[in-house]
Amino acid sequence: MLTKEQIARRIAKEVEHGQYINLGIGIPTLVANYIPAHLDVVLQSENGLLGIGPFPKEADVDPDLINAGKQTITMLPGSAIFDSAQSFAMIRGGHVHLTILGAMEVSEHGDIANWKVPGKMVKGMGGAMDLVASAKHIVVAMQHCSKDGQSKLLPTCSLPLTGIRCVKKIVTDLAVLEIDPAGGFVLLERAPGVSVDEINAKTAGKLIVNGEIPEMTFA
Amino acid sequence: MILKTVKNAEDAVSDISNGAMLMMGGFGLSGIPENCIAALLKKEVQDLTIVSNNAGVDDFGIGLFLQKRMVKKMISSYVGENDEFERQLLSGELEVELVPQGTLAERIRAGGAGIPAFFTPAGVGTEVAMGKEIREFNGKLYLLETGLTADFALVKAWKGDTAGNLIFKGTARNFNPMMATAGKITIAEVEELVPLGSLDPNEIHTPGIYVQRIFQGEKYEKRIEQRTVTTG
Numbered sequence: 001m002l003t004k005e006q007i008a009r010r011i012a013k014e015v016e017h018g019q020y021i022n023l024g025i026g027i028p029t030l031v032a033n034y035i036p037a038h039l040d041v042v043l044q045s046e047n048g049l050l051g052i053g054p055f056p057k058e059a060d061v062d063p064d065l066i067n068a069g070k071q072t073i074t075m076l077p078g079s080a081i082f083d084s085a086q087s088f089a090m091i092r093g094g095h096v097h098l099t100i101l102g103a104m105e106v107s108e109h110g111d112i113a114n115w116k117v118p119g120k121m122v123k124g125m126g127g128a129m130d131l132v133a134s135a136k137h138i139v140v141a142m143q144h145c146s147k148d149g150q151s152k153l154l155p156t157c158s159l160p161l162t163g164i165r166c167v168k169k170i171v172t173d174l175a176v177l178e179i180d181p182a183g184g185f186v187l188l189e190r191a192p193g194v195s196v197d198e199i200n201a202k203t204a205g206k207l208i209v210n211g212e213i214p215e216m217t218f219a
Numbered sequence: 220m221i222l223k224t225v226k227n228a229e230d231a232v233s234d235i236s237n238g239a240m241l242m243m244g245g246f247g248l249s250g251i252p253e254n255c256i257a258a259l260l261k262k263e264v265q266d267l268t269i270v271s272n273n274a275g276v277d278d279f280g281i282g283l284f285l286q287k288r289m290v291k292k293m294i295s296s297y298v299g300e301n302d303e304f305e306r307q308l309l310s311g312e313l314e315v316e317l318v319p320q321g322t323l324a325e326r327i328r329a330g331g332a333g334i335p336a337f338f339t340p341a342g343v344g345t346e347v348a349m350g351k352e353i354r355e356f357n358g359k360l361y362l363l364e365t366g367l368t369a370d371f372a373l374v375k376a377w378k379g380d381t382a383g384n385l386i387f388k389g390t391a392r393n394f395n396p397m398m399a400t401a402g403k404i405t406i407a408e409v410e411e412l413v414p415l416g417s418l419d420p421n422e423i424h425t426p427g428i429y430v431q432r433i434f435q436g437e438k439y440e441k442r443i444e445q446r447t448v449t450t451g
């Protein structure tokens with residue numbers, strides 16, 4: 001099973017030179033630490049910044065400079081600041097190439113649920129619905145099962161949806177999977193030491209296994 | 220030039236009364252109108268409808284309004300980080316309309332720009348789409364969202380001049396510029412109020428036409444929600 005850092009390291013391999021990328025809160029934020037240095041990419045923060053830099057040193061903390069997770073950040077040379085309408089114009093307009101976000105559930109058709117547990121948790125969708133409705137490529141970072149062992153990769157989502165038929169790829173603590181346009185999770189890679197049988201047992205939706213499944217490698 | 224200055228926050232919010240609909244700038248606690256919030260807390264106005272991306276934290280920002288039960292309805296995109304909010308919501312004391320963040324921003328932009336409604340893909344196939352017109356354009360589904368305006372927009376800028384021209388700083392800009400356009404009365408509080416002619420017209424983010432009142436805030440705490448630093 002992968003740690004959160006290892007999930008982030010595997011997702012970093014999805015990043016391509018020249019991309020503008022939006023990273024969600026949680027594991028997706030960690031991906032920034034593992035993007036290979038030879039790739040030129042720009043990270044977008046939906047509260048109004050292109051060009052997110054590393055976290056500041058204590059002396060450089062600026063309350064007027066935060067990311068979408070409300071963490072203090074810095075700007076890289078060449079950064080641009082803009083308002084929230086402009087931010088989502090570039091998201092909806094398809095100018096952001098890659099969106100990486102977390103999920104509570106994903107269905108075998110690429111539906112995603114990540115904003116609400118009725119009667120229990122209501123935090124709101126933030127920018128997730130806009131992001132999943134528009135991004136060209138969506139990668140989900142998540143745990144394969146809930147804390148009580150229930151699969152989060154389902155035939156259909158049970159929680160309120162964030163978006164439909166939008167997820168392309170999923171990296172969990174057990175596997176890398178791709179959504180088949182006809183429905184199903186196509187198994188691409190296994191976490192080191194994890195068997196196809198275990199992944200099959202822990203995937204409630206339809207798992208598609210074609211031939212030998214390699215162990216994953218990391219960025 | 221038309222001068223927009225008022226003495227202080229108390230004067231600026233003096234005619235905000237029970238049942239008013241307010242837009243309040245900020246993302247998290249960054250770029251919130253701290254001085255207007257303090258003045259409204261003193262007035263203890265009731266039954267407010269507040270349009271704001273977030274609802275503050277328990278003891279700062281809009282969270283302070285919630286503690287005093289001043290809010291009837293919130294229109295927001297993300298309200299985590301606030302236990303009192305979640306309690307009032309789950310118990311039914313507080314009405315909440317959750318709106319995708321980009322849709323919220325565009326509804327405010329549209330409202331201020333005289334656009335009554337627009338189509339967006341965000342929320343298609345989710346409960347956000349319930350009761351809304353869906354239409355297909357170029358093979359993709361979109362839903363109809365309406366523009367938003369408010370009785371008052373309370374915005375916070377870095378610098379402003381006496382004509383109401385505003386410049387924002389860093390990611391404290393966020394929702395403030397759109398909200399400035401969508402208030403019937405827009406109140407701008409600034410860290411630094413400067414004389415006419417001190418701001419470069421090329422660098423104005425919000426032209427003074429949108430601002431009815433401006434004052435320099437007495438103090439800014441600028442509380443940080445997630446102080447995250449690197450060592451070494």
